[in-house]
Amino acid sequence: MPATPSPGRVGDVRRQNLALVLAGIQGNSGATRAQLAAESGLTKASVSSIVTDLLESGLVRETSITRDGERGRPGTGLVLNPARGALAAEINVDYLAVGVLDFAGELAFHETVERHNRGSLPSDILPLLVAMAQRAATQAAGDGVELLGGELTVPGLVDTERNVVLAAPNLGWADVGLSEELPRLLPAAPFGVTLSNEANGAALAELWFGHGDRFPDFLYISGEVGVGGGLVIDSRLFAGPHGHAGEIGHVVVHPDGPLCACGGHGCLETFAGQDAIYSAAGIHQDVATKHMEYLLSRLADGDWSAVSAVEQAGHYLGIAIASTARVANISAVVLGGHFAVLEEWIAPALRRSLDHHAPGLIPEGNLAFSGLGQTGALRGAAATAVRRILSQAYELIP
Amino acid sequence: MPATPSPGRVGDVRRQNLALVLAGIQGNSGATRAQLAAESGLTKASVSSIVTDLLESGLVRETSITRDGERGRPGTGLVLNPARGALAAEINVDYLAVGVLDFAGELAFHETVERHNRGSLPSDILPLLVAMAQRAATQAAGDGVELLGGELTVPGLVDTERNVVLAAPNLGWADVGLSEELPRLLPAAPFGVTLSNEANGAALAELWFGHGDRFPDFLYISGEVGVGGGLVIDSRLFAGPHGHAGEIGHVVVHPDGPLCACGGHGCLETFAGQDAIYSAAGIHQDVATKHMEYLLSRLADGDWSAVSAVEQAGHYLGIAIASTARVANISAVVLGGHFAVLEEWIAPALRRSLDHHAPGLIPEGNLAFSGLGQTGALRGAAATAVRRILSQAYELIP
Structure with missing residues (x-):
């Protein structure tokens, strides 16, 4: 399994050029050899030779292209191989x-x-x-x-x-x-x-397939049973010195909060994780297996304990986002998982909390909910x- | 004022080599030309020529060196010019x-x-x-x-x-x-x-002159009237996307906390800034001009309100450190300003709070107080x- 490069097969320069051409195809699907040469700064001959190798490897394939607004007969473009x-x-x-x-x-x-x-x-x-x-x-x-x-x-x-x-x-x-x-x-x-x-x-999915086109820097918050987070800075994942940055689920949101699975107390997860919301809404683990559907039906009915449980989660989310955004110097947030499912009920409480705890920090348009659903x-x-x-x-x- | 490079004076390659040699002298004060050549990978002739320029510029000067453990006659070393x-x-x-x-x-x-x-x-x-x-x-x-x-x-x-x-x-x-x-x-x-x-x-001072020799990654917390912070990651300041990362003073430590100067509520600064501590200790701005000396004398007397004000600051510092360390993935902290002055009284409460809110996150030896004093x-x-x-x-x- 070639997890690490095995030296001596392809020279370093050719390896670099290969990476350049592949990145060109990935970033501009359907690019012609001439476009790839122009973008990469390599000669056309060099690009053609690399493309021949890439076609043979099966990573790339040719496609005929006719682009709007471009003159002349259709050329042959290159795409990553969908096979x-x-x-x-x-x-x-x-x-x-x-x-x-x-x-x-x-x-x-x-x-x-x-x-x-x-x-x-x-x-x-x-x-x-x-x-x-x-x-x-x-x-x-x-x-x-x-x-x-x-x-x-x-x-x-x-x-x-x-x-x-x-x-x-x-x-x-x-x-x-x-x-x-x-x-x-x-x-x-x-x-x-x-x-x-x-x-x-999930943060990287948001960067590549979701709100990343609007925000080069954002905090992604994953709502599952646990609450996770990922920081994207300058369109890259900021992993921190040990690879674990962005753990917003364990930001402390209440000095006297309850014990968390992590061993700490008062973490966001104890107020905004799925189990915490179900519990605050009076939904017990043995009552229903489809807890989220049950919660949504009670929210739709305007059930007070369901509404206030979700609003409480939004309130504490606002506190954790305020703290995280100050530390990481972030001004955009994308919420996924159950937070996206609960957007209608959680967003107003979250916005109020943010405005109270850190006015102006996350502008109105910079608080977004993921559209990627469970597959993020x-x-x-x-x-x-x-x-x-x-x-x-x-x-x-x- | 040459704030930006004026092109056309020194070629790019020579500029790079100059930077290499200067960094060599800065990192290894007293290095000989031969050592600088070996470290930089430049030829001795090239280093000599650059050193001649640097001597003429006044940035660098020669010093005679006799190093322990090295044989032969003393050589001529180079140091940054203390003049x-x-x-x-x-x-x-x-x-x-x-x-x-x-x-x-x-x-x-x-x-x-x-x-x-x-x-x-x-x-x-x-x-x-x-x-x-x-x-x-x-x-x-x-x-x-x-x-x-x-x-x-x-x-x-x-x-x-x-x-x-x-x-x-x-x-x-x-x-x-x-x-x-x-x-x-x-x-x-x-x-x-x-x-x-x-x-x-102050964080950079700590990196270069203080605890930075022990911690390649740390959060520096500055205690003044305001509470500021700086994140050092991989021995460099982590400034964040807009240059303002590490603002721990405005991490929210209490959901119902008071109004902060920043316009938010419940920020660490409202519990641990100097004015907040004086106020909690019952020291009013008009009572004494030397507030810190007065606070220290009351602490030395075991005055209850002074002790509890400082312990409360330590408690909330622990919460903010827990949150910040989770977000930035940091496991060492250096406290400066009044936190260093108050170490004896604040450290135990801070440690208890950290152990309660995020056990194991900041190991015992990784909670340090700055020795740089007010000049940090x-x-x-x-x-x-x-x-x-x-x-x-x-x-x-x-």
């Missing part, structure tokens, strides 16, 4: 999911299975996820998409170098090594499977895998 | 200060004048500061130190490109342009005077000016 793709797998507290993203950026397939994973051992969960990954790969193969690599994303802090889940308190996991398990998700894939944090993946983290993880594969593409060039 | 220096000037809420840092890193001169600057116009303050800067320059000249540039540091958010104080709520300043005023602080200096944030300067911000600002001058040193090479 190649990456797998994403997600373990969350109350579901497992897999998805396939093709190189054209389409989520070609995804499957979510509800399951209570709190307290489950990795050895309970991984076989289920491997079976789901196999179904996804079979489905992808049937659609003519070959999976070259993948990413597993989890709701916790991860060490990406050693493939260890350092702490996922809502799963009950601490220091769980997955080096042996990851390859089983995609045994044949030449670029293997890496590990990532769910909120970071999956898409982000798969797109990260695609980028990793493209950055290691020289491995496929003989 | 060159930079000025720092500071406007704070209750004092004005100036200082001179020579290129050897010594604070050769500093002067602090107590003054209530809250609500003072820049036109009231700047003439006083110009007079102090003139005294400093005269003193420096008497000591044989020529001041090549400087930095003015203020307790507020600054736009360093346009030389504007965007917001310094404790001074009552908003959108105050200082482009005309800055040069008056050092009219003859070839590298002019720039503007910076006080807490960022001055030293940081002056050292930043020295670095800026060295980075523009090619301006002095004919």
Whole structure:
């Protein structure tokens, strides 16, 4: 598995030029060889030679293009090959999911299975996820998409170098090594499977497929059973010195707040995580399995305890956003997961709280809700895998 | 004033090599030409030629060295010229200060004048500061130190490109342009005077002269009338997308907290700023001018209201540190200003609060108090000016 470059196959300069041309195709789908040469500063001969290699590797394919507003006969453009793709797998507290993203950026397939994973051992969960990954790969193969690599994303802090889940308190996991398990998700894939944090993946999905076109700098907040966060600064994930920046779920929002799964007290998650909202709304874990649908129906009925539970979550979200935005110097926020589902009820309380605690910090138009739905983290993880594969593409060039 | 490079004097490659050699001398004071060549990868001839220019510019001078453990006759080393220096000037809420840092890193001169600057116009303050800067320059000249540039540091958010104080709520300043005023602080200096944030300067002082040798990543917290912060990540200031990251003073620590000077509510500053502590201790602004000395004497007497005011500040500091460390992924903290003065009384409450709100986040040995005293911000600002001058040193090479 070529996770690290194997030296001596393609020279450094050619490797760099290959990366330039691939980035050109990724950034400008349908670009001609001449355009790629002009953008990259390479000679046309050099671009043509690299494109020949890329076509042979299967990463890229030709397409005939006729562009509006351009004169002359249609030329031959180059696109990332939609018959190649990456797998994403997600373990969350109350579901497992897999998805396939093709190189054209389409989520070609995804499957979510509800399951209570709190307290489950990795050895309970991984076989289920491997079976789901196999179904996804079979489905992808049937659609003519070959999976070259993948990413597993989890709701916790991860060490990406050693493939260890350092702490996922809502799963009950601490220091769980997955080096042996990851390859089983995609045994044949030449670029293997890496590990990532769910909120970071969802933040990157928002950058690449969502509100990222409006905001070069934003805080993404992931609402699940846990509350996660990812900071995008200058259109890149800001990971911090140890890779765990943006953990807004454990920003303290009340000095006398309750015990959190992380061991601290008064964290945002204890007021705005899914379980916290259900509990404040009087919805007990055994009453309904479709808690969110039940909550939404009660909100629609104007039920007081449901409305006030969601408003309380919005109030504390405002406090945590104020604090986080001051620290990271961010002026835009995108909310996903259940916060996006609850937008109608949570947004006014959140706005009031922000205006009270930090007026002017997040302007009106800069508070956005994700439109990516439940597949945000999956898409982000798969797109990260695609980028990793493209950055290691020289491995496929003989 | 060569604030921006004037092209066409020294070629780009030579400029780069000059910077390499200067950085070598700065990082390894007393290095020989041979050592500088080895470290930089340049030829000895190239280093010698650059050193000749640097000697002529006055930025560098020779010193004879005899190193322990090295054989042979003593060689000639190179050091930054201690007869060159930079000025720092500071406007704070209750004092004005100036200082001179020579290129050897010594604070050769500093002067602090107590003054209530809250609500003072820049036109009231700047003439006083110009007079102090003139005294400093005269003193420096008497000591044989020529001041090549400087930095003015203020307790507020600054736009360093346009030389504007965007917001310094404790001074009552908003959108105050200082482009005309800055040069008056050092009219003859070839590298002019720039503007910076006080807490960022103090954080850099801590990095270069304080606990930075232990922590490559830390949060610096500046305790003055306002509470400021600076984030050092990977031994560099992390300024954030707009240059204002690390503003811990306005992290929200209580959902129902009082109005803050920033317009928000419940900010750390409203519990842990100097005025907040004095007020909670029952020390009114008109009772004593030496508030801190009075507070310390009452603490020494075990006065209940004084002790509980400081403990409350420690409690809320712990909350704000927990939140900030989660967001920025930091595991070390250095406290300066009045927090360092009050260490004995504030540290236990702060530690308890951290252990309650975020156990394990900031390990015991990673909670440090600054030893730099009141001159931290001055030293940081002056050292930043020295670095800026060295980075523009090619301006002095004919």
